[in-house]
Amino acid sequence: MMKKLIEVKNLSVDYVTFEGKVRAVNDVSFHIGEGEILGLAGESGCGKSTIAYALMRLHRPPALISDGEILCDGRDVLKMSDEELRDFRWKDTSMVFQSAMNCLNPVKTIEYQFWDIFDAHNVVKTREESIEKAKDLLRIVDIPTERLFDYPHQFSGGMRQRVVIAMALALKPRLLIMDEPTTALDVVVQREILQKVYQLKEEFGFSILFITHDLSLMVELCDRIGIMYSGQLVELAPSKEILSQPMHPYAHGLGDSFPTLHGELQEMKGIPGSPLDLNNVPQGCRFAPRCFHASDVCHRAKPTLESSGEQRWVACHTPLEIQSVAQEA
Ligand SMILES: Nc1ncnc2c1ncn2[C@@H]1O[C@H](COP(=O)(O)OP(=O)(O)O)[C@@H](O)[C@H]1O
Ligand SMILES: [Mg+2]
Structure with a gap:
């Protein structure tokens, strides 16, 4: 069994707005093993980024963590002091987010921005040492070291994103969170970057939480x-099984909505209905109004995520039979 690095237990996050409280993440539990790549998928607005930010305690008002625990090696992130948190943020986990490549400081050289990180965490004594370390990091993301003294605008989008990844790895974090890290890039560059990240992960052994709406990419990497729906984790499974043998009707629908990179050409069906209005959450299962497999109980009672076989978890009163779905496909 893989050792658990991060454990999220019954996490709930609310956005407190003038119209009232919106529960964006509802009672979510999962773990990330050491060296594991865990993917989080689901429609836009289902709470993926809210989880990512909460994990690093980077959430800001109106977001409020209302319940739950986030454990890193058994330490509760939600109870850490400011100082502990500062170390936790770069040394234990770091994050590359969607528009990260635009988050580099435009008026400072890359060299300065690395120095800023190393200096703030007292990991170097001199500027020269910082330069050497920064060059090592550029090398691992395949950027020529002489580019260290350039400004962000002198790089292409793909290169900037690689610089950001190098920075995220600067203090050798044990978990790298990537929230739609390559969405702004073209497909070829996207693939190159993710391949590089995978190689680095194999070399350094860190874990990854990978968030994207691109399921085919996710299946390859994770x-x-x-799978999240409307703030809830509805299914958790090995990536090879989740689309080919989904148990949750929503996961089944998602699988039908995405083209696979390999394998036979299939008709894409989509999921009828539209995502849930979080201000108006039904009493039972949140997916029930759109579910082709729902029965009475689904409209009455909220299902909880339960173990359903080795490495498989599903939150559904009427899960699909694995075999019958496989035959249907
Ligand atoms: N600043 C905010 N104020 C109010 N509601 C928000 C805010 N940010 C996000 N939300 C709500 O939280 C839900 C989850 O958002 P998010 O975590 O960004 O989803 P995802 O990353 O899956 O697209 C959305 O329904 C969104 O409306
Ligand atoms: Mg998001």
Whole structure:
């Protein structure tokens, strides 16, 4: 069994707005193993980024963590002091987010921005040492070291994103969170970057939480995938199984909505209905109004995520039979 690096237990996050409280993440539990790549997928607005930010305690008002625990090696991130948190943020986990490549400081050289990180965490004594370390990091993301003294605008989008990844790895974090890290890039560059990240992960052994709406990319990269619907984790399974043998009707629908990179050409069906209005959450299962497999109980009672076989978890009163779905496909 893989050792658990991060454990999220019954996490709930609310956005407190003038119209009232909106529960964007509702009672979500999962873990990330050491060296594991866990994917989080689901429609836009289902709470993926809210989880990512909460994990690093980077959430800001109106977001409020209302319940739950986030454990890193058994330490509760939600109870860490400011100082502990500062170390946790770069040394234990770091994050590359969607528009990260635009988050580099435009008026400072890359060299300065590396120095800023190393200096703030007292990991170097001199500027020369910082330059050497920064060059090593540029090398691992395949950027020529003489580019260290350039400004962000002198790089292409793909290169900037690689610089950001190098910075995220600067203090050798044990978990790298990537929230739609390559969405702004073209497909070829996207693939190159993710391949590089995978190589680095193999070399350094860190874990990854990979968030994207691109399921085919996710299946290729991840060990396990969690599917979210409307703030809830509805299914968690090995990535090879989640689309080919989904148990949750929503995961089944998602699989039908995405083209696979390999394999036979299939008709894409989509999921009828539209995502849930979080201000108006039904009493039972949140997916029930759109579910082709729902029964009475689904409209009455909220299902909880329960183990359903090795490495498989599903939150559904009427899960699909694995075999019958496989035959249907
Ligand atoms: N600043 C905010 N104020 C109010 N609601 C928000 C805010 N940010 C996000 N939300 C709500 O939280 C839900 C989850 O958002 P998010 O985590 O960004 O989803 P995802 O990353 O899956 O697209 C959305 O329904 C969104 O409306
Ligand atoms: Mg998001």
